[in-house]
Amino acid sequence: MDVSSNKGFIFVLLSLALCVMHINAVDTQTCVNRKSPCFLRKLPCPAECPYASPSNPKAKVCFLDCDSPICKPHCRARKPNCNGRGSACLDPRFVGADGIVFYFHGRRNEHFSLVSDDNLQINARFIGLRPAGRPRDYTWIQALGILFDSHNFSIEATPTSIWDDEVDHLKLSYNGRELLVPEGHLSTWQCQENQLRVERTSSKNSVLVTIPEVAEISVNVVPVTREDSRIHNYQIPDDDCFAHLEVQFKFYGLSSKVEGVLGRTYQPDFQNPAKPGVAMPVVGGEDRYRTTSLISADCGACIFSPAKDSEKEESVMEYGVLDCTGGANSGNGIVCRR
Numbered sequence: 001m002d003v004s005s006n007k008g009f010i011f012v013l014l015s016l017a018l019c020v021m022h023i024n025a026v027d028t029q030t031c032v033n034r035k036s037p038c039f040l041r042k043l044p045c046p047a048e049c050p051y052a053s054p055s056n057p058k059a060k061v062c063f064l065d066c067d068s069p070i071c072k073p074h075c076r077a078r079k080p081n082c083n084g085r086g087s088a089c090l091d092p093r094f095v096g097a098d099g100i101v102f103y104f105h106g107r108r109n110e111h112f113s114l115v116s117d118d119n120l121q122i123n124a125r126f127i128g129l130r131p132a133g134r135p136r137d138y139t140w141i142q143a144l145g146i147l148f149d150s151h152n153f154s155i156e157a158t159p160t161s162i163w164d165d166e167v168d169h170l171k172l173s174y175n176g177r178e179l180l181v182p183e184g185h186l187s188t189w190q191c192q193e194n195q196l197r198v199e200r201t202s203s204k205n206s207v208l209v210t211i212p213e214v215a216e217i218s219v220n221v222v223p224v225t226r227e228d229s230r231i232h233n234y235q236i237p238d239d240d241c242f243a244h245l246e247v248q249f250k251f252y253g254l255s256s257k258v259e260g261v262l263g264r265t266y267q268p269d270f271q272n273p274a275k276p277g278v279a280m281p282v283v284g285g286e287d288r289y290r291t292t293s294l295i296s297a298d299c300g301a302c303i304f305s306p307a308k309d310s311e312k313e314e315s316v317m318e319y320g321v322l323d324c325t326g327g328a329n330s331g332n333g334i335v336c337r338r
Contacts, residue, residue, distance in 0.1 A: 026044050026045045026046075026047070026050035026051070026062075027044075027045045027050060027051050027052045027053075027062055028042045028043060028044050028045065029042075029043050029045060029052065029062060029063070029064035029073045030042050030043070030064075031064060031066035031071075032212065032213070033066045033213045033252060033253070035253065036066035036067065037068075037069050037071060038064065038066055038068075038071035041071055043064060043071060043072065043073050044073070045062030045073050046062065046073060046074065046075060048060070048075050049061055049062045049074075049075035049076075050062065053186055053199070055185075055186070057078075057185045057201065057202045057203070060075040060076060060077055060078075061075070061076060061077075061078050062074075062075065063075070063076045066252065067252065078201040078202075078206070078208065078218065079201060079202075079206055079218060079220050079246075080218045080219065080220050080246045080247055080248035081248055082095075082246055082248070083095065084248055085097055085098075085099055086248055086249040086250060086251070086262070087246075087247065087248040087249075088114065088124075088141060088245075088246075088247050088248075088249075088262065089246040089247070090140075091103070091105070091128075091138055091139060091140055091232075092104060092105075092124075092126075092139065092140060092141050094261065094262055096262065096265030096266075096270075096272060097265045097266040097270075098265055098270065098272055100265075100272045100274055100281075101274070101281065102272065102273075102274035102281045102282070102283045103280050103281065103282045103283070104261050104282070104283055104284075104285070105136055105137060105138075105139050105282065106124075106126045106137075106139055106286055106290075107126065107128075107137055107139065107286065108126055108127055108128035108129065108130070108137045108139050109125075109126070109127065109128075110125075110126055110290060111123050111124065111125050111126070111145070111290065111291045111292070111293060111294055111296070112124055112126065112261060112286070112289045112290055112291065112299070113259070113260045113261065113263075113289045113290075113291055113297070113299045113301070113302055114144075114260045114261050114262045114263065115249070115251075115254075115258065115259075115260040115262055115263035116258065116259040116260045116263055116297065116299065116301065116302040116303050116304050117254055117255050117257075117258040117259070117263065117303065117304065118255055118303060118304065118305060119148060119149070119214065119304075119306075120146075120147070120148050120211075120214055120215060120251075120254075120304065121145075121146070121147040121148075121297045121302065121304035122144060122145070122146050122147075122215075122217075122249075122260070122263075123144070123145040123146075123147075123291050123293075123294050123295065123296070123297075124141045124143065124144055124145075124261075125141070125142050125143040125144075125145070125156075125294050126139040126140065126141060126142065127139065127140055127142040127242060127244065128140060128242070129234070129235070129236075129237075129242075131233065131234070131235040132235075138232075138234050140224065140242055140244035140245075141244055141245045141247065142156060142157050142242075142243070142244050142245065143155065143156035143157065143245070143294055144156075144217070144219070144245065144247065144294075145293075145294030145295040146209075146211070146215075146217075147295060147297060147304060147306070148194075148211055148214055148306075149194065149306055150306050151174070151175055151194065151196070152174075152175060152176070152295040153172075153173070153174050153175075153196065153209070154171075154172070154173045154294055154295065155170065155171070155172050155173075155207070155209065155219055155245070156170070156171040156172075156173075157169050157170065157171075157221045157243040157244050157245050158170070158171050158243065159240060159243060160223075160240075160241060160243050161238070161239045161240055161241065162241065163223035163225075163241045163243065165204070165205075166204070167204070168183055168204040168205060169204075169205055169221045169243050170204075170205055170207065170219075170221055172189075172198060172207075174191070174196070179198070181198055181200060181207075183200070183203050183204055184200060184203050185200060185201070185202055185203050186199065186200060187199070187200045188200070194211075194212075195210075195211075195212045196209075196210070196211055196212075197209070197210040197212075198210075201218070205220065205221040205222075206219065206220045206221070207219050213252050213253065214251070214252055214253070215249060215250065215251050215252065216249070216250040217247060217248070217249055217250075218247065218248045218249075218250075219245055219246070219247050220245070220246040220247075221243055221244070221245060221246075222243070222244065222245075222246055223241035223242065223243050223244075224236050224241055224242040224244070225241075249262070251266065254266050256268050257303060258303075259289075259301045259302065259303055260289060260301070260302075261283075261285060261289050285301075287300065288300045288301040289301060289302075
């Protein structure tokens with residue numbers, strides 16, 4: 001074999017090696033939470049879900065639970081798991097931190113605190129109806145209002161008479177100003193000031209909201225279908241399909257005194273009042289958790305207080321007001337601008 005042949009053979013081998021390296025390339029995950037046992041450890045994603053943001057919207061994503069003592073990324077679905085801990089779906093059906101299922105009906109057209117902690121408040125607006133002869137409202141979560149530091153963020157399912165999968169039924173707002181996140185899988189909005197991030201997990205109607213070191217919130221908009229109405233006798237009218245949210249929360253660093261319809265289940269000594277063995281264990285607390293608006297923290301049991309962040313607010317004000325609405329002409333992300 002001559003020299004030129006040897007060089008050609010070596011080139012082919014190198015090309016194949018590079019191809020294999022590219023095929024086997026995987027994302028890595030790193031926890032930036034200083035309290036995490038995985039802090040700053042760079043860990044590769046498993047082969048079953050090698051990417052944190054896969055191009056295929058149906059693929060599972062790589063996820064690292066920074067609260068877990070086992071520093072090992074695993075696979076999870078991007079949309080809410082309505083049977084998983086921290087979820088709220090249906091009318092509405094909650095799964096607490098203890099894994100116990102319970103229902104909280106609240107009242108239609110009112111607001112209730114789902115989570116209230118020192119640095120986080122999450123409220124829900126309930127919509128619903130009361131058919132003739134029924135003793136209570138049927139309710140669903142139509143919107144979430146999130147308060148953290150001195151900011152507020154809201155996410156709503158917009159009303160519609162007829163459900164259309166090709167229409168986006170999400171409305172997002174940050175500090176009272178509407179956000180326009182371009183439609184499309186992986187389209188992203190992010191605020192440089194506090195790293196609040198909103199990423200579409202499908203082209204329409206599904207997003208993942210991340211508040212670093214505080215919470216991740218997976219949201220999906222769905223209608224009450226005619227079949228649901230028939231089975232449960234909701235008696236849904238023809239002019240409203242009651243578009244509502246399916247949500248699942250992942251929290252980081254909640255205090256031991258956290259409150260709220262869902263938040264209280266994260267207390268270390270919480271005893272769930274839901275009766276075991278009951279088909280629909282309903283818990284109360286409407287009076288303790290009712291708030292006057294979607295972005296108020298004035299319920300009887302609320303403990304949220306943004307006062308501790310006053311120094312942070314002063315330092316921000318020194319540099320002017322931040323414009324976090326950005327421009328919606330790019331699917332590559334919208335960032336805060338001064």
